[in-house]
Amino acid sequence: MTESFTIAPVIDVAQVTQDSRPSEREVVFDIHDLTVSYGRVTAISGVDLQIHRNVITAIIGPSGCGKSTFIRCLNRMNDLVPGARIEGQILYQGSDLYASGVDPVEIRRRIGMVFQKANPFPKSIYDNVAWGPRVLGMRKELDERVEKALRSAALWDEVKDRLKKNALSLSGGQQQRLCIARAIAVEPEVLLLDEPASALDPIATSAIEDLMHQLKREYTLVIVTHNMQQAARVADLTAFFSLEVDETRRSGVLVEYDATSKIFTNPSDKRTEDYVTGRFG
């Protein structure tokens, strides 16, 4: 039954991003027939998707459609969930993420993640950003590295005079940008963002969105969001997930994946249209 959802047309990334450099078309994640279940419950089934370098890919869809499950497969965070089973294949730059002998710790070092709820460590602002580099042994020029990460996260000017203050004294939006700074301080290749702005006010949200546009130049970004306007504002490509229910089971499926403008103005699938026009979800 997954056949009917398979997305045949190859997306011309160069056209979408108005950039014709060949490297921009590189596929970072190549996902084949991905099915994830927790115990007996299937979260997503039969997902085929390609994620491209230096592009922002948004994952949208109603609650419970498996958006978070999907993104957490990309850096093997689901390994931590007891009973999680992953089938199918995820190729990261050509190599299988779930092959035996692949170290999830190394994957997570190269594929960073920012979570729905800002989760700074109960330490100083500086120590939060320096934590990853210290653990990974990147101790050379730590001050510069911390400053660069905070600048990239558009937080430097707000915190440069109080780096020794506890990170929990920051506002919610600042904490989330600190978490982004912490993630990019270890220089990952990809940044996964799981509803990074869902707990933030509109001003903080817009700061995060501006930041994503800047980060796109250096990183490949994947963002899960339940906020369609946010996807429309930040993403180059958008994947719409939906919850498919039949008599025996319910699971998340990928309905449509295309250029963001096409998803929001001229979707090919009826379900996508219902969702983006607000008739459902």
Next chain:
Amino acid sequence: MSAVPTTSPLQARRRLRGRLGDLSLHGLTLAAALACLVLVGAIAWKIVALAGPSFDRFGLGFVTARAWDPVKHVFGALPFIYGTAVSSLVALVIATPLAIAIGLYLSELAPRGVRGIVGSLVELLAAIPSVVLGLWGILVLGPFLAHHVEPWLHSTLGFIPLFGDPQQTGQGLFTAAVILTIMIVPIVASISRELFLGVPSDLEEGALALGATRWEMVRGVILPATRSGIAAAVILGLGRAVGEAIAVTQVIGGGTRIGWSLFPPADTLASKIASSYQGAGSGIETSSLLYLAAILLVLGLIANLIAQVIVRRFDPLRGTRE
């Protein structure tokens, strides 16, 4: 949206019975809480009063005096303060890393099935009556330490004055310290497990998502976030060790020696009181034993207060929980 007129008056209808329940609930709980306060006060007052004659005779110098001679009526607390301090500290030094390791294993590493089983076994250890533990100390642990552990420590680490000549009997400070270790470990381990479980899982995920290994996550996030709670748990364990009488009395041997080696017999404040009170010959000896009790009481209260202050003032996780 006009207001709906109420047909029944708003005055209480279940006047008597309802109010009676409220009142008696309030009164009973208040009385129970006050009873604790009164009891602590009464005990402290009585002990201080009975220690009075000894305090009048020896003053504060009692605390630093080394002699305990019922024949000459000369008494001092120093040997017992030394015994208490050494046995408790050695017990803490052994118990703390062990208990933290058990707590970490049970909260972070153990497979789900194992957690429950090992967790209840650890708590079962705390349920062994101390007099039974003391018997086991006399029959098994003491001889084992005396014939195997102490000679080995002496021959390999004998250059450290702590590890002097082994004892023949197995009765001594070191045996008492090991018995205390067994009593403290379950307490500190179960508190640490709760503390580690209380670290928000999004902090752990945040660390792992940066490419940290489990050990780096534990060392860099979990332990720093729980250090004040662990310190408080250790001090609670210390309180337990300082106050334990029966099991210590059974294995410590008795004596007033003060020296470097951990192995010879000694006494703690608690074991001295437990072993000598029944046979105390003179009023001044009894009073001096109560003076020891007063010192013990103060030490226990201080340990408890420190633990409470640490928990309230220095919790690094303050603000991360909803």
